[in-house]
Amino acid sequence: MHWHILGAGAIGCTWAVQLFKSKHDVTLILSSKERLQQLCENNGIVYESKDDEAKAYNIRAELAENDTPIRNLLICTKAYSTISALQSVTDRLSCDANVVLLQNGLGPQQDVVELFPTLSIWAATTTDGAYLSAPFRVVRAGYGETLIGALSSKAQQSGNTLCLSPSGDLTITLTNDIEHKLWCKVAINAAINPLTALNNCKNGMLASDPELSGKMLQVCSEVEMIAAACGQPLFEKPLYEMALLIARATAENYSSMLQDIQQKRPTEIEQITGFLCKKADNLKCHTPENRSLLQQVRQLSLPH
Template sequence: MKSHWYILGAGAMGCQWATALLEGGHSVTLILHSEARLARLSQLGGIVLEADGQTTLWPVEGLLAENCPVIEHLLVTTKAYDAVSAVSNIQHCLTADAQVILLQNGMGSQQAVRTRLVTQPVMAGTTTNGAWLRQPFHVVQAGRGNTEIGLLNPGQHPTQALPNTPMLSVQWHDAIEVSLWRKLAINCAINPLTAVNHCQNGQLVEQPELSKQLQQVCTEITQVLDSKDLDLFPEGLFRAAASVAQQTGQNYSSMLQDIQKGRRSEIDFITGYLLNEAEKLKLSLPLNQSLFSAVKNLER
């Protein structure tokens, strides 16, 4: 069934999903936070997508949060630290059974949004799709991946089928927090190290000293996973993280990009979330704590 989707967060992921939904026959409206952004979208005439060697303009409308109509389908692709406030601004527009999908890095923001939305089926997702912005509303697809989505609300059931289009590969996951933890562990292993060392992902396995640090970070993270009975990596977290770093060797992590551009990073929802869980379990993670502090200092 084709639906009208409202998207909060018009960064790389939001723009990529907007074009994918449009290709699948859905209609899309971007919820923007300023008149300037609205004017820019109007000037472009929509979202420009670079993918598979082609550049395509996808006409899409935008509006400000204060002008939102009734919303039955909402996709939230903001940064993790903006998710709660962004959803709060349009919460009054959501129908009681509105379908809400959250796509944020790390953990913590999804659970915070879930506590605010009592009646709506709130879903969280994790994706390996790659995209980056050449400029506002001009998105470059860096790679096709898979997306797993599942319910966060105990006892809730989705009211509609998941949006699956030719550009997206979306699968349902009955225990989505397991997927979120898997992605969190990999991000905790790779992102802070690349941010602190200002390096590409691949250098974490190519340079012996960085590889040693990666192994030490993974050993600490595994303590938390083991204490929570999360057996996520049959080959071990270090091998899994090293494999991801190698596969994305030329990439700069989103955390490093945020630091380089003078933006706030999502460290609080990545390593910060891990450290909070470790504290509850009375575990000490000195290297992860050191990396957390170093990234926070880089933000200043």
């Protein structure tokens, strides 16, 4: 199976290597000639993990302007780039193409389904962890699970025909309720990411500092109210208990939002808290804690 991957960051490089190792044909679609040159100088993607020493994988790459058809596309950009990334290659998609969106946050996935109603759109959410130690040098930091499910009606009608597994060290599970899984992930990210970003602290502090735990409790109650009003009840346990569990399990981690701010990159705040606040506005729900976090993180986030 031939997979094109748009977004050769930490997650895109991880997937490229794992699909390549599982004998899929893989082509990266890069954003510029400079990035093609970088990949070439790197001798491909260098991948390392606790089980594998650093090793280079010679993975093919091209620009969006190339005109070969795309049958399977995985988009692993940040959520704010999903739509423009997809638009850069839409004229190359074959009529039966599968498009998989692997991003944190919510909003772009639904926008893509609306903008491209005839495409077979899938969404994915992952608890894997990876980071780049340099361009195209990826370190697999955590082994989690990736849930994938059909989002558009065309994907739903096609059944579970997505050919992604077996895919090396990735644990991939198909789900028929991906929207709910995306809501659960966005709720956890809304509980943890803005507070750690604004307080410049590791995730564990949200569980150990009573003042921060109190704020997280308020954030969680508002998020639960919005989710319920949108017909998306979250976990069996209260969101606050789930967020505390995850903050403790990832106590030594810096959230992705804090890392984005520290490294002067745009954040995904609009697709996390921004998405929830927009829903709250439409439903006339009062969500002062999330609104305040949204405004404060906006001030620290670089525009994209």
